[in-house]
Structure formats: C-alpha cells, structure tokens
Amino acid sequence: MSAAGFERSWIGERSRVSRAVRPPAAAVRRLAFVALGLGGMLAIALVVELALPVRESAHHDFLAFYGAGRLVLVGDPVGIYDPVSLTEVQRTIVPGSVGVNGYMPFINPPFAAVAFAPLAALSPEAARTAWAGISVALLIAAALAIARLPTRGDRALGAALIALSFPAYHALAESQWSILLLASGVAALAAARRGRWELVGLALVPFWIKPQLLILPLVALGLARHWRVLAAAGLGGAALVALSLPFTGVAPYERYAGYLTDVVTSHFTGAGAVDPVTWQGNLATTEGLNGLLVGYLGQGAVGLVNVLWAIAGCALVVLYGIAALRRPPGFGSLRARAMISAGILVTLLVNPNLFAQDCVLVFLALAALWPLPRRLALPAIVGAVVLVDLILLDQAAVTVHVFTLALIGLVVLACLRAPRRQLSAGVGVPAIRGSA
Numbered sequence: 001m002s003a004a005g006f007e008r009s010w011i012g013e014r015s016r017v018s019r020a021v022r023p024p025a026a027a028v029r030r031l032a033f034v035a036l037g038l039g040g041m042l043a044i045a046l047v048v049e050l051a052l053p054v055r056e057s058a059h060h061d062f063l064a065f066y067g068a069g070r071l072v073l074v075g076d077p078v079g080i081y082d083p084v085s086l087t088e089v090q091r092t093i094v095p096g097s098v099g100v101n102g103y104m105p106f107i108n109p110p111f112a113a114v115a116f117a118p119l120a121a122l123s124p125e126a127a128r129t130a131w132a133g134i135s136v137a138l139l140i141a142a143a144l145a146i147a148r149l150p151t152r153g154d155r156a157l158g159a160a161l162i163a164l165s166f167p168a169y170h171a172l173a174e175s176q177w178s179i180l181l182l183a184s185g186v187a188a189l190a191a192a193r194r195g196r197w198e199l200v201g202l203a204l205v206p207f208w209i210k211p212q213l214l215i216l217p218l219v220a221l222g223l224a225r226h227w228r229v230l231a232a233a234g235l236g237g238a239a240l241v242a243l244s245l246p247f248t249g250v251a252p253y254e255r256y257a258g259y260l261t262d263v264v265t266s267h268f269t270g271a272g273a274v275d276p277v278t279w280q281g282n283l284a285t286t287e288g289l290n291g292l293l294v295g296y297l298g299q300g301a302v303g304l305v306n307v308l309w310a311i312a313g314c315a316l317v318v319l320y321g322i323a324a325l326r327r328p329p330g331f332g333s334l335r336a337r338a339m340i341s342a343g344i345l346v347t348l349l350v351n352p353n354l355f356a357q358d359c360v361l362v363f364l365a366l367a368a369l370w371p372l373p374r375r376l377a378l379p380a381i382v383g384a385v386v387l388v389d390l391i392l393l394d395q396a397a398v399t400v401h402v403f404t405l406a407l408i409g410l411v412v413l414a415c416l417r418a419p420r421r422q423l424s425a426g427v428g429v430p431a432i433r434g435s436a
Contacts, residue, residue: 031382036161054128064106065106066120071089100282110244113248147159177209178361184206197232201228201230201236212264270300289350316408326419335417337370344362388403
C-alpha cells in the first residue's frame with residue numbers, strides 16, 4: 001500500500017473509532033440540564049441559609065474561622081488551638097454545642113486565622129456573607145478557566161455546571177477554603193503549561209492552609225527535579241508565617257506543630273469513636289480511602305482500617321509511580337495529561353481528611369486534561385460534575401461511597417492505559433513537562 005493510501009486508511013479508521021466512542025450529544029445535554037437543575041436547587045438553599053442568622057445555620061465550620069479571627073483581633077492568638085478560648089467565642093454566636101467536640105476546632109495554621117481576622121471584625125452574618133462573596137468570585141473565575149469549550153454557550157453551560165456542583169455548594173455553605181485552593185490550583189496548572197515553574201510554586205502557596213494536599217504534589221515535583229517550584233512554594237509559605245508573626249508571635253506556631261500532629265493522629269485512632277482525642281468526627285463522611293473503609297467496617301475497627309488504608313494507599317501510589325515512569329506526566333499529549341489528572345486524584349484519595357468541600361478539587365483533574373477533542377469537551381465536564389454530585393449519595397448513606405470507588409476506578413484505568421515505553425539510560429523519575 002502506498003503512503004498516501006495508508007494515511008487515508010488510518011484516518012478513516014480513526015474516524016470510525018471516534019464515531020464509536022462519541023457520547024450521544026442529546027443525552028449529554030439532557031444530563032447536563034438535570035445536573036444544572038440540581039445545582040439550581042442547591043444555590044437556592046445556599047442563599048436561604050446565608051440569609052439566616054449564623055446560629056440557625058446547618059453548617060458550622062464558619063464558627064472555627066470566625067472564632068480564630070476574633071481571637072487574633074483581641075490579642076489571644078494562642079487561644080485559637082485552646083478549646084476553652086475558642087468555645088467561648090463560638091458560644092456568643094451559637095449558645096449550644098455544635099459538632100462532635102461540642103465546638104468547631106480550628107485546624108489550620110495561625111496565618112490562616114490572621115487572614116480571616118479582617119472579616120472577623122464584622123458581625124458574624126456580615127463576615128459570612130463577605131467571605132461567600134469572595135469565594136463565589138473565585139469560583140466563577142476558576143470555573144470559566146476550566147470550562148475551555150469551543151462556543152460561548154457551551155462555555156457558559158460548563159462553567160455553570162462546575163459552579164453549581166455539590167462540592168462547590170458545600171464549600172460555600174461551610175465557608176471553607178476549598179474554593180481558594182481550587183483557584184490556586186487552576187493558576188498553578190496554567191503556569192505549568194507555560195513552563196513558569198516559579199509561578200507554579202507561588203500559586204501553590206495557599207495550599208499550606210491544608211498541607212496534607214500539598215505533600216504529594218511537592219514530592220512528585222521534587223522527583224521531577226523542579227527545584228524552582230519547591231523553592232518558590234517554600235519561600236511563599238515562609239513569607240506567610242513571617243507576615244503573620246507581628247499579629248501572632250511565635251507561640252501559636254509552636255502550639256500548632258503539636259496540635260497538627262494530634263489532629264493527624266486522631267484520624268488513625270478512631271477519631272473519638274474509641275477514646276476522646278484532639279479531633280473528633282465521623283470519618284465515614286469523608287471521601288478518601290479511609291472514609292471508604294470506615295463506612296464499610298465501622299469507626300471502631302481502628303487496627304483493620306489502618307492496615308487496609310496503608311495497603312490501599314501504597315498500592316495506589318506505587319501503581320501511579322510505575323505508570324508515570326511509562327508515561328511521564330506532561331502537557332504534550334492526552335495520555336501525559338491524564339497522568340497529571342490521575343496524580344491529582346491519588347492525592348485526594350490518600351488524604352485522611354477529605355470531606356465533601358475539598359472534593360471540588362476534582363475539577364483540577366479535569367482542568368489538567370485540556371485540550372480535549374471537541375466532541376469530548378462538554379461530556380468531560382458533565383461527567384465530572386455528575387461524578388462529584390454522587391457525593392450526595394455518600395452523605396445520605398455512608399456505607400455507599402460511590403464517589404470514592406469511582407475515583408479509584410479512574411486512577412486504575414488511567415494507570416493501566418499508560419503505554420509501555422523503553423526508558424532511556426539514566427532516567428529514573430518522571431518528568432513533568434510543560435507545553436512547548
């Protein structure tokens with residue numbers, strides 16, 4: 001066969017395969033509007049809740065942030081990790097007990113309390129509304145950046161689907177930091193595509209608020225020898241500490257180091273189900289590997305859950321590492337971008353504190369896949385939104401964990417599809433490459 005004939009044959013075969021895997025456009029749009037309708041109801045519920053006094057709210061994480069900010073304002077920054085001091089502030093807003101601990105603990109670094117302090121100078125209701133407004137602006141910007149669709153109508157639809165998803169609603173209702181982290185992650189991916197590694201590190205700085213989400217990405221970037229990312233992220237984190245010291249002093253950071261250790265340990269000692277610990281909560285409502293195991297085995301099965309979590313976590317990390325050696329993560333091909341997405345999902349799965357609000361970071365895995373073929377762009381967004389909306393089922397029945405199982409399946413699929421390739425001499429770690 002001539003070269004021209006071979007090319008025509010190959011193009012024809014590719015076209016037949018494309019048609020075979022193309023999702024029905026009408027079905028995708030119907031599913032999109034169902035998800036949009038669900039998101040609309042969640043948005044109405046959010047507006048109603050924000051209009052109520054904080055004491056009547058169904059979500060209480062805001063109390064921890066507001067209380068920590070108030071303690072910074074009144075000159076008691078050490079008190080942000082003291083149950084008595086933090087409870088005293090929270091009781092002025094909600095007289096009764098909230099949460100498993102009887103109050104909402106603040107488990108972020110002291111600089112996060114300093115950042116929230118200006119809002120804590122307002123009334124609780126005004127502060128919650130102002131923080132929601134800031135978060136909504138970040139959410140819209142991130143959603144528009146992620147929804148890179150060919151037409152304005154589809155881009156608006158895709159962005160609306162992301163902004164109205166259940167994790168986005170939950171992050172806004174809890175006044176959590178998750179949307180800020182989503183926007184930071186989108187900025188980091190954009191900088192990585194351009195090979196601006198210093199900017200990648202700076203964009204990742206807000207993730208120091210939740211360091212458990214930053215450790216694996218920094219390890220991966222270190223293995224890929226992107227030292228500028230590590231330096232910029234480290235210096236940025238140090239700058240946050242330095243800027244907060246005039247308001248906190250050193251003592252809260254000394255307290256935070258031990259407090260964070262106790263909180264992490266709590267996740268592996270039953271989180272209050274067996275004995276009282278620093279952080280107590282229902283681990284079955286988390287969406288990582290530990291939430292899956294606790295949902296099936298019970299929070300009292302501490303030893304078995306820990307062993308299985310370690311085995312499953314190590315298996316996923318090793319599987320991903322092998323796949324990344326076969327197909328280094330990068331932006332030059334869809335397979336390489338899929339490895340970046342899989343790495344983001346692995347980071348979420350091994351996080352022992354993955355609650356619903358942080359599942360909004362699944363959209364970073366979606367953002368890493370672009371550009372996608374035109375026929376798959378909208379279906380990818382609809383699929384991602386439907387995936388995260390499955391968390392509603394997990395919250396209703398903690399023994400289900402459909403979302404977690406789906407994430408595991410996506411990681412395994414991406415890793416198994418990584419093609420075998422001959423590694424050149426001296427190559428021992430994946431190289432995360434930017435676009436040309």
